[in-house]
Amino acid sequence: MVLVYSDDKKLTLELLNKAQELGKELHKKVIAVTIGHEEFAKEFLEHGADVVIVIETSLQQFKAEEYTSILQSIMKDHGNEVVLIGSNKNGKELAARLAAKLDAGCVMDCLKVSLHDKKLTTERIVYSGNAIAVEEFTTAPQIITIQPKVFDPLPRNEHHKGEIVKKKIEPEHSPSKIVKTQEMKSEGVNVEDAEIIVSCGRGFKKKEDIKLVSDLADVLKGRTVGCSRPIAADLKWLSEDHWIGLSGHKVKPKLYIACGISGQIQHIAGMRDSGVIVAINKDPEALIFKSADYGIVGDLYEVLPKLTSAIKEKIG
Amino acid sequence: MNLIVCAKQVVDVAEIKLDASTKKPILVGVPQKISDMDKNALEEAIKIKEKHGGKITVVTVGAPDAKERMKELLAMGADEGVLVPPPDHADYHVTAHLLAGAIQKIGSYDIILCGEASIDLFSGQMGPRIAGLLNIPQITYAQSITVDHNKVLSEKNLGEKAVSMESPFPVLITVTKESNQPRLPSLMAILSSSSKPIHEWPLTGVSPEALLPKVHTMDIKGIPMQRKNIIYQDDLDQSISKLVDELGKVGVLR
Ligand SMILES: Cc1cc2nc3c(=O)[nH]c(=O)nc-3n(C[C@H](O)[C@H](O)[C@H](O)COP(=O)(O)OP(=O)(O)OC[C@H]3O[C@@H](n4cnc5c(N)ncnc54)[C@H](O)[C@@H]3O)c2cc1C
Ligand SMILES: Nc1ncnc2c1ncn2[C@@H]1O[C@H](COP(=O)(O)O)[C@@H](O)[C@H]1O
Numbered sequence: 001m002v003l004v005y006s007d008d009k010k011l012t013l014e015l016l017n018k019a020q021e022l023g024k025e026l027h028k029k030v031i032a033v034t035i036g037h038e039e040f041a042k043e044f045l046e047h048g049a050d051v052v053i054v055i056e057t058s059l060q061q062f063k064a065e066e067y068t069s070i071l072q073s074i075m076k077d078h079g080n081e082v083v084l085i086g087s088n089k090n091g092k093e094l095a096a097r098l099a100a101k102l103d104a105g106c107v108m109d110c111l112k113v114s115l116h117d118k119k120l121t122t123e124r125i126v127y128s129g130n131a132i133a134v135e136e137f138t139t140a141p142q143i144i145t146i147q148p149k150v151f152d153p154l155p156r157n158e159h160h161k162g163e164i165v166k167k168k169i170e171p172e173h174s175p176s177k178i179v180k181t182q183e184m185k186s187e188g189v190n191v192e193d194a195e196i197i198v199s200c201g202r203g204f205k206k207k208e209d210i211k212l213v214s215d216l217a218d219v220l221k222g223r224t225v226g227c228s229r230p231i232a233a234d235l236k237w238l239s240e241d242h243w244i245g246l247s248g249h250k251v252k253p254k255l256y257i258a259c260g261i262s263g264q265i266q267h268i269a270g271m272r273d274s275g276v277i278v279a280i281n282k283d284p285e286a287l288i289f290k291s292a293d294y295g296i297v298g299d300l301y302e303v304l305p306k307l308t309s310a311i312k313e314k315i316g
Numbered sequence: 317m318n319l320i321v322c323a324k325q326v327v328d329v330a331e332i333k334l335d336a337s338t339k340k341p342i343l344v345g346v347p348q349k350i351s352d353m354d355k356n357a358l359e360e361a362i363k364i365k366e367k368h369g370g371k372i373t374v375v376t377v378g379a380p381d382a383k384e385r386m387k388e389l390l391a392m393g394a395d396e397g398v399l400v401p402p403p404d405h406a407d408y409h410v411t412a413h414l415l416a417g418a419i420q421k422i423g424s425y426d427i428i429l430c431g432e433a434s435i436d437l438f439s440g441q442m443g444p445r446i447a448g449l450l451n452i453p454q455i456t457y458a459q460s461i462t463v464d465h466n467k468v469l470s471e472k473n474l475g476e477k478a479v480s481m482e483s484p485f486p487v488l489i490t491v492t493k494e495s496n497q498p499r500l501p502s503l504m505a506i507l508s509s510s511s512k513p514i515h516e517w518p519l520t521g522v523s524p525e526a527l528l529p530k531v532h533t534m535d536i537k538g539i540p541m542q543r544k545n546i547i548y549q550d551d552l553d554q555s556i557s558k559l560v561d562e563l564g565k566v567g568v569l570r
Contacts, residue, residue, distance in 0.1 A: 096408075100448030103530075105529075127327070178480070294563070296556070306553065
């Protein structure tokens with residue numbers, strides 16, 4: 001079987017698209033798993049699952065040890081060719097632990113997946129964005145994780161019928177405990193969906209100055225502000241949903257404007273697929289200019305207000 | 317406290333160049349270093365040791381020249397090093413078994429620390445794999461670690477959520493870049509670390525099946541970045557009006 005799991009419903013729908021294609025080629029059923037969310041089952045069927053397994057459990061929250069034992073128990077009952085897991089932080093630690101438990105291969109953050117001789121061939125970014133590794137599994141089970149937006153969900157098909165199976169699994173108990181969960185301040189931006197992104201980096205001297213990028217973003221119809229890792233992770237001037245790069249969000253807007261960002265390879269890894277890239281930096285030697293279509297060498301405090309009003313004038 | 321830090325020798329990704337004709341990255345001759353977040357992991361271990369006492373062992377699966385890089389970790393504050401050479405073909409499955417095997421051979425461990433991810437492969441896979449093989453709890457993406465008697469408390473950062481976890485020993489924790497600022501060893505520390513041992517352990521105690529990779533790397537392709545590189549650097553007002561014109565022409569202002 002081809003098993004699909006993510007704690008993110010949207011990502012599950014995206015993975016189902018690829019799973020269905022792999023299932024056809026392998027002549028195997030596509031099984032989507034939801035842990036505790038019966039209400040998603042019908043939608044998973046309509047987007048390509050042949051079977052939805054609804055796990056009824058007393059677990060309140062994700063813990064890799066426990067979720068791993070749940071997936072392991074499903075795989076024991078249903079065979080185990082291919083496992084697709086949504087690549088977020090929970091998904092990655094789950095996939096890796098599961099792979100260890102099954103002595104299986106695992107490839108994280110695949111961008112391309114194909115089958116040769118029933119074995120998966122995958123492509124993923126390595127060396128912080130310098131290269132793509134093409135890897136091939138030698139044997140099942142084959143576990144891969146896939147990030148958001150790599151595949152689109154299949155259009156909804158109300159006629160795609162399947163089976164909903166409820167299962168009670170009491171997972172193996174883990175001695176660790178979640179003592180507190182705190183929602184982080186999030187501005188609810190979704191950089192992955194943005195058509196235009198204006199990003200800020202350490203070239204900004206203080207938090208309030210970020211208004212310069214949001215003003216420009218507002219004038220452009222994209223309205224989305226992105227940032228480099230230090231702005232979100234070290235300075236915490238913006239919430240992490242703005243963070244772009246290797247360890248942040250991967251984006252492909254039609255226009256990406258990088259302001260006061262040096263252009264280290266790890267930042268480029270998150271935005272290299274953008275349509276047009278513009279860089280504003282006061283250092284003519286800044287790396288970012290090598291990755292840009294257009295650049296302005298200048299002080300962003302001078303450039304941004306002028307650029308904002310020039311664009312406003314142009315598009316009215 | 318017995319603390320184990322898994323540290324990987326990696327190529328310095330900022331120094332990689334693409335071969336002009338094949339467009340593939342040139343990986344030979346690139347300077348090697350210890351993967352960034354593994355130093356954060358060691359820094360956490362040193363802080364725990366400073367408070368609670370104990371011993372820190374650094375474990376690396378890597379080529380013999382990794383010994384040179386490991387010396388830096390001993391100078392920072394690790395007590396001993398263990399170097400296990402990999403077989404010719406190793407994937408995560410194989411390397412995880414080698415690391416877990418070495419850790420079992422060390423014998424006693426309370427906290428195993430890894431980086432959140434290695435900067436060359438950036439999988440975040442090895443830590444949870446080792447925890448799985450040793451059948452111990454795992455806490456990933458830790459931003460802080462506090463040891464209290466017989467348990468450890470750790471804050472993990474999930475972006476939209478911050479989760480505080482508690483675990484008895486033994487436990488495996490992966491550490492983020494923001495958790496701390498790794499110390500730079502003093503000259504004294506560098507000199508006195510030369511007497512600290514680095515053991516080279518052959519591939520013993522690992523079953524032959526564990527040495528058979530499940531994933532083979534078929535190719536490493538380059539990703540050439542083709543951009544126009546039109547840079548305006550003279551009069552600012554002119555630069556801006558040229559840029560806005562261009563952006564209008566290529567159709568991204570609609
Ligand atoms: C494993 C790993 C993962 C990482 N993941 C990410 C990631 O996901 N995303 C990410 O962004 N980074 C990531 N990084 C960090 C990355 O290597 C860089 O450190 C980071 O991107 C630098 O951020 P910056 O460009 O904002 O700051 P800096 O490198 O400090 O650059 C600031 C720039 O602003 C310019 N500047 C200063 N003042 C002005 C002014 N007045 N006007 C115009 N320009 C000005 C300077 O010339 C400089 O180029 C990662 C690093 C590692 C090791
Ligand atoms: N060959 C290795 N030797 C020692 N530790 C390693 C090795 N490979 C990975 N690790 C550890 O596992 C972490 C995650 O690596 P990765 O799964 O490659 O992203 C690293 O930060 C190290 O702590």
